Amino acid sequence: MKDNKHEQKRITSRSEDFSEWYQDIVDVAELAEHSPVRGSMTIKPYGYAIWENIVKVLDTKFRETGVENAYFPLFIPEKFLKKESQHVKGFSPQVAVVTHAGGKKLDEPLVVRPTSETIIYEAYSRWIESYRDLPVLINQWANVVRWELRPRLFLRTTEFLWQEGHTAHKTEQEAEEKTKQMLGVYKDFSENFLAIPVIGGLKTESEKFAGALRTYSIEGIMQDGKALQMGTSHNLGQNFSKPFKIKFLDEDNKIKYVWQTSWGLSTRVIGALIMAHSDDKGLVLPPKISPFKVVIIPVLSGNSDNNNVLSKADELAVKISKELGVEVKVDKRDETLGEKHYHWEKKGAPLRIEVGPKEIETGKLAVIRRDIGDKLTISEDVISSEISKLLDDIQSSLYKKAVEFRDKNTKEVDTWKEFKKEVEKGFVLAHWCGDADIERKINEETGATIRCIPFNQKKEEGKCVYSGKKSEGRVLFAKSY
Amino acid sequence: MKDNKHEQKRITSRSEDFSEWYQDIVDVAELAEHSPVRGSMTIKPYGYAIWENIVKVLDTKFRETGVENAYFPLFIPEKFLKKESQHVKGFSPQVAVVTHAGGKKLDEPLVVRPTSETIIYEAYSRWIESYRDLPVLINQWANVVRWELRPRLFLRTTEFLWQEGHTAHKTEQEAEEKTKQMLGVYKDFSENFLAIPVIGGLKTESEKFAGALRTYSIEGIMQDGKALQMGTSHNLGQNFSKPFKIKFLDEDNKIKYVWQTSWGLSTRVIGALIMAHSDDKGLVLPPKISPFKVVIIPVLSGNSDNNNVLSKADELAVKISKELGVEVKVDKRDETLGEKHYHWEKKGAPLRIEVGPKEIETGKLAVIRRDIGDKLTISEDVISSEISKLLDDIQSSLYKKAVEFRDKNTKEVDTWKEFKKEVEKGFVLAHWCGDADIERKINEETGATIRCIPFNQKKEEGKCVYSGKKSEGRVLFAKSY
Numbered sequence: 001m002k003d004n005k006h007e008q009k010r011i012t013s014r015s016e017d018f019s020e021w022y023q024d025i026v027d028v029a030e031l032a033e034h035s036p037v038r039g040s041m042t043i044k045p046y047g048y049a050i051w052e053n054i055v056k057v058l059d060t061k062f063r064e065t066g067v068e069n070a071y072f073p074l075f076i077p078e079k080f081l082k083k084e085s086q087h088v089k090g091f092s093p094q095v096a097v098v099t100h101a102g103g104k105k106l107d108e109p110l111v112v113r114p115t116s117e118t119i120i121y122e123a124y125s126r127w128i129e130s131y132r133d134l135p136v137l138i139n140q141w142a143n144v145v146r147w148e149l150r151p152r153l154f155l156r157t158t159e160f161l162w163q164e165g166h167t168a169h170k171t172e173q174e175a176e177e178k179t180k181q182m183l184g185v186y187k188d189f190s191e192n193f194l195a196i197p198v199i200g201g202l203k204t205e206s207e208k209f210a211g212a213l214r215t216y217s218i219e220g221i222m223q224d225g226k227a228l229q230m231g232t233s234h235n236l237g238q239n240f241s242k243p244f245k246i247k248f249l250d251e252d253n254k255i256k257y258v259w260q261t262s263w264g265l266s267t268r269v270i271g272a273l274i275m276a277h278s279d280d281k282g283l284v285l286p287p288k289i290s291p292f293k294v295v296i297i298p299v300l301s302g303n304s305d306n307n308n309v310l311s312k313a314d315e316l317a318v319k320i321s322k323e324l325g326v327e328v329k330v331d332k333r334d335e336t337l338g339e340k341h342y343h344w345e346k347k348g349a350p351l352r353i354e355v356g357p358k359e360i361e362t363g364k365l366a367v368i369r370r371d372i373g374d375k376l377t378i379s380e381d382v383i384s385s386e387i388s389k390l391l392d393d394i395q396s397s398l399y400k401k402a403v404e405f406r407d408k409n410t411k412e413v414d415t416w417k418e419f420k421k422e423v424e425k426g427f428v429l430a431h432w433c434g435d436a437d438i439e440r441k442i443n444e445e446t447g448a449t450i451r452c453i454p455f456n457q458k459k460e461e462g463k464c465v466y467s468g469k470k471s472e473g474r475v476l477f478a479k480s481y
Numbered sequence: 482m483k484d485n486k487h488e489q490k491r492i493t494s495r496s497e498d499f500s501e502w503y504q505d506i507v508d509v510a511e512l513a514e515h516s517p518v519r520g521s522m523t524i525k526p527y528g529y530a531i532w533e534n535i536v537k538v539l540d541t542k543f544r545e546t547g548v549e550n551a552y553f554p555l556f557i558p559e560k561f562l563k564k565e566s567q568h569v570k571g572f573s574p575q576v577a578v579v580t581h582a583g584g585k586k587l588d589e590p591l592v593v594r595p596t597s598e599t600i601i602y603e604a605y606s607r608w609i610e611s612y613r614d615l616p617v618l619i620n621q622w623a624n625v626v627r628w629e630l631r632p633r634l635f636l637r638t639t640e641f642l643w644q645e646g647h648t649a650h651k652t653e654q655e656a657e658e659k660t661k662q663m664l665g666v667y668k669d670f671s672e673n674f675l676a677i678p679v680i681g682g683l684k685t686e687s688e689k690f691a692g693a694l695r696t697y698s699i700e701g702i703m704q705d706g707k708a709l710q711m712g713t714s715h716n717l718g719q720n721f722s723k724p725f726k727i728k729f730l731d732e733d734n735k736i737k738y739v740w741q742t743s744w745g746l747s748t749r750v751i752g753a754l755i756m757a758h759s760d761d762k763g764l765v766l767p768p769k770i771s772p773f774k775v776v777i778i779p780v781l782s783g784n785s786d787n788n789n790v791l792s793k794a795d796e797l798a799v800k801i802s803k804e805l806g807v808e809v810k811v812d813k814r815d816e817t818l819g820e821k822h823y824h825w826e827k828k829g830a831p832l833r834i835e836v837g838p839k840e841i842e843t844g845k846l847a848v849i850r851r852d853i854g855d856k857l858t859i860s861e862d863v864i865s866s867e868i869s870k871l872l873d874d875i876q877s878s879l880y881k882k883a884v885e886f887r888d889k890n891t892k893e894v895d896t897w898k899e900f901k902k903e904v905e906k907g908f909v910l911a912h913w914c915g916d917a918d919i920e921r922k923i924n925e926e927t928g929a930t931i932r933c934i935p936f937n938q939k940k941e942e943g944k945c946v947y948s949g950k951k952s953e954g955r956v957l958f959a960k961s962y
Binding site for chain 2: 037047051069074075096099142145
């Protein structure tokens, strides 16, 4: 679906207006659009293809840890949501409520799931009886709804797609290990597939999931220095198993409550993908997550060579796709050469190959890298192996560049003056006394929040950057999406 | 998740009570269960794994026809639904309505999608401008909600999972071809993967999709003689493009309305899978759609052989899975041999292999076919190739058996007396005058409907089985799910 208005659209530069630039990238790369229902989005085919790749990779990783998929209902009886007091407090302001159905007013309103702990744990309370039924390791891929007043495509939308894993265990220790294991899966995915380095750690009490004992998150840095939470993993303790009565008969013949975890990652990581790597020319995608790794652009003239060129392009596409097992697209649209390059540059295809009469004659192909714009000449007989190396190099270069950016924009800060200045620009590692009131005051004065208490926090005595009170280590502060 | 109550449960026989039998199979095979929200279902891991296989196969087939996936919003503004008069009339009684969200009453109620024509076509009206944008070939995998007062797991549930394809074309002919092509995809899928033979044809005016010009369907026969509609494909004509103003500038420089199709297949085919093949012992699954093709059951005793046996079972699983590219499961649960056989018999695993000390010693393995219960002895060195043949044979045997059943239970009938008798038992091919009133009267008197006017309807002059008026061919009558 070509949209002429988009093809011509100028992209706002990042330095001009980061937020406009983001919207322009989503637009020109044809990833998504706002729907007529305020806050909802339509994910267009190219954006959805990125999500499908994310799903494929993560789903495989989950299965390797023993997780199975299932599907639970969209609608949750209001009374279920109310069973865990913190949970209902956290989610009530955000829910959409079905009050009428089948032409009648319902006796009890139904909540459209904002997350599925309550509906899933009601089932677990019936499914789990004995220690032999444990652990339960289930994930679901689903849409969820949280009402948004200030929607932003992928980042904050009323409806979004995600996965939510829900596990139940015999012991507290097993649940804690699972919580961290799944955060590790997210970290590995984020760094090795999305090419986004992340800092993992514990959320503070004020920032944890409504109903959790502890929440862990991974935090990525965007090109404007803000943090984006890429995924969260919650140790729920027995906070849900008690109100939902999820009990089991243990080997010692005692009835016990299970220990639980839940963990989720959503379409908002596509927003991270955009903001971590893209440039003023358009989207930049890490090869491992790009819908097409290579786009072949036939150089067509008005003459009889065209059939030759097109069949050569097809032949090359089949060859590369077969030898490397990657997705290759031939752009046969009735457009100019320039327009096609421009089109795939905006869409972030990692590599473009030009094939024309000259290339056929010489056996040398022009290959263009999207990330750094290099134009290379590669002999046709080594094309697959060279493409393979280039894709690896793009993947690792993007990651390396993102790590450098993160390191350059992460500052250890010890004074409040410095804090206020640096937190406008990036990540800040500063001492905090552990007091939630101070955390709130820092947020009110700077807009920054504690993203997490990093796992690798070094033991270092210090003074809270705001209160001056004693602190035992630095925590990660940033403004965030 | 073992559920002791289920393990012990007796399965009602088909002859005793077909409907109870169906419910028992869903239950003992651990496919799904009713959720606390009336009409909704929870799809359990084993049932969901079947759906995942269905998705995988169909999604590949769709892509081969040029279709891309996308995702459109769950919520539809009520006014969109009202734009096509037949459409709103058909779906209004079934919709669930969100009236409150984010703690406030909404200005305009939102309908939870019962199907997505209206929300998708609003987007198409903005996306499509020129003949160069056509055809648009988009599919979405999604959940939809249609309020159900008499829910049955998989067959009729308030929420279900499905795919809905939505295409837009330049010409009426192209749309008609696409409508039939996608029905062909469903037929191929149903016959070659689900092993369910179907009769394809045109729906009558009274039975067509609300808003369609013409609806085509494929109809399968269940073991109780009732029909189940396995998939439908609609030629929407310009019924939606006109109210939604989906226009394009054609090559002849004229503004025209697009021609559209939509087509869908849902989790209800899992109901068909159960009712077409299963028996009084449990589920029977065609290998191509079974989550596990082979289950290896280690024969464990109390002694030291156990480690040997388990590692042999693993080795065999890796070997078969690698050589044939199929899913193999080793059942290592702490259960008796008998219980494990019983478990996988109920779950319909196509083949079970026993591995114990005796098998290791002799190199001969006991292989049990789920479909006909045969116990074979197969030498270990040819196990993969023999398993491969057996899986093919089970797949084709199930299909053949289903074809024979269908043929045996399809009667050409010419008198009303005969009609009433035969339609209680199976498919009836009878003459019908084409009058919708007569169609309604036949339904009122027998409960049967016209399932479709078959594509391969032979030209045959006759008299309507009810009115005695002239008819030009036989149509397919049956009671249905």
